[in-house]
Amino acid sequence: MTAIHVHELRKRYGPRVAVDGVGLTVRPGEVFGILGRNGAGKTTTVEAIAGLRRPDAGTVRVLGLDPWRDRLRLRQVLGVQLQDTQLHHALTVHELVRLYRTFYASGAVVSDLIEAVGLSTHRDVRFERLSGGQQQRLSIALALVGRPRVVILDELTSGLDPEARRHIWAIVEDLRDDGVTVLLVSHLMEEVERLCDRVALLERGRLVATDTPSGLVERAGLGQRVRFRVASGAPFDAGLVRDLPQVEQVEVRGDEVSVHGGGDLLGEVSTALVRAGVVATETRLERATLDDAFLALTGSALENTDADGDPDAGGDAGPRVARHNQEVSR
Numbered sequence: 251m252t253a254i255h256v257h258e259l260r261k262r263y264g265p266r267v268a269v270d271g272v273g274l275t276v277r278p279g280e281v282f283g284i285l286g287r288n289g290a291g292k293t294t295t296v297e298a299i300a301g302l303r304r305p306d307a308g309t310v311r312v313l314g315l316d317p318w319r320d321r322l323r324l325r326q327v328l329g330v331q332l333q334d335t336q337l338h339h340a341l342t343v344h345e346l347v348r349l350y351r352t353f354y355a356s357g358a359v360v361s362d363l364i365e366a367v368g369l370s371t372h373r374d375v376r377f378e379r380l381s382g383g384q385q386q387r388l389s390i391a392l393a394l395v396g397r398p399r400v401v402i403l404d405e406l407t408s409g410l411d412p413e414a415r416r417h418i419w420a421i422v423e424d425l426r427d428d429g430v431t432v433l434l435v436s437h438l439m440e441e442v443e444r445l446c447d448r449v450a451l452l453e454r455g456r457l458v459a460t461d462t463p464s465g466l467v468e469r470a471g472l473g474q475r476v477r478f479r480v481a482s483g484a485p486f487d488a489g490l491v492r493d494l495p496q497v498e499q500v501e502v503r504g505d506e507v508s509v510h511g512g513g514d515l516l517g518e519v520s521t522a523l524v525r526a527g528v529v530a531t532e533t534r535l536e537r538a539t540l541d542d543a544f545l546a547l548t549g550s551a552l553e554n555t556d557a558d559g560d561p562d563a564g565g566d567a568g569p570r571v572a573r574h575n576q577e578v579s580r
């Protein structure tokens with residue numbers, strides 16, 4: 251049985267089409283990522299999977315259950331952590347986990363779960379007094395309290411510092427080790443590359459591609475680049491590497507050389523340089539990243555523009571992505 255099956259999912263809000271025929275199959279035990287810009291339809295998709303939003307059309311099954319019709323049964327096997335979970339601010343960590351535990355017929359031992367998410371020393375601290383990272387850890391604990399077989403985590407590390415983010419990633423890795431299926435919505439390429447077995451790219455409500463993170467990079471066909479400096483000070487003869495079978499393009503700027511191509515590019519270029527007696531320094535191989543692949547596959551910068559073309563939505567990763575892509579495609 252598949253863990254999650256989505257077929258031809260559609261949802262509109264008034265005239266706005268949020269999800270437009272999305273299909274996904276998530277295998278049991280997979281960590282499956284949903285990646286896309288602001289407004290791409292990620293949350294609407296996972297809300298439909300969680301039974302929180304009724305689709306206009308299409309089929310959704312989670313462990314064979316219809317999330318809308320079988321909501322009560324689904325609740326016993328599915329854990330959900332959504333963006334901006336509203337929790338009772340005056341309750342402590344322990345009180346909240348204990349309260350949520352009562353919603354399930356069977357589930358985790360409250361103190362064990364609090365320890366597993368690293369909140370033992372904060373068990374008697376009220377929710378409103380927790381830091382952002384601690385609140386996130388608590389919301390994950392609440393998603394896990396019923397020992398779910400499938401967990402949905404939506405933007406679970408947004409706004410957290412690198413250390414808090416790593417703590418939360420370790421929790422997801424433990425879930426994977428325990429065979430729990432995880433559906434992870436994220437903007438963060440590093441998070442997706444580290445945690446996800448496969449990723450679905452959404453763009454304006456449509457599925458652009460589904461693959462492993464490295465498969466997406468390969469699919470984008472962006473190749474690799476070898477960069478080095480010529481030590482001798484003499485001008486570099488680009489003809490030394492231009493005609494090698496794996497080389498597509500050579501750029502020379504002063505003593506800096508950049509060779510773009512595929513296959514065993516580093517080996518081929520290094521051998522040619524040694525044969526020609528050229529001493530190269532600072533040699534490095536650069537591969538396209540998931541950022542680059544996203545950009546190439548969707549034609550837009552991920553974190554710099556939202557799905558409506560609003561250029562305000564995002565941090566500083568967008569321009570970096572765009573620059574890299576220009577380099578690659580030049």
Ligand SMILES: Nc1ncnc2c1ncn2[C@@H]1O[C@H](COP(=O)(O)OP(=O)(O)OP(=O)(O)O)[C@@H](O)[C@H]1O
Nearest residue numbers: 263266267268286287288289290291292293294295
């Ligand atoms: N309740 C709603 N009413 C009207 N429009 C909505 C509603 N929820 C979402 N939308 C719109 O539907 C589209 C998809 O939104 P959704 O939240 O699913 O995208 P997302 O990929 O999760 O975005 P983000 O990364 O910003 O969370 C967006 O254009 C959004 O403005």
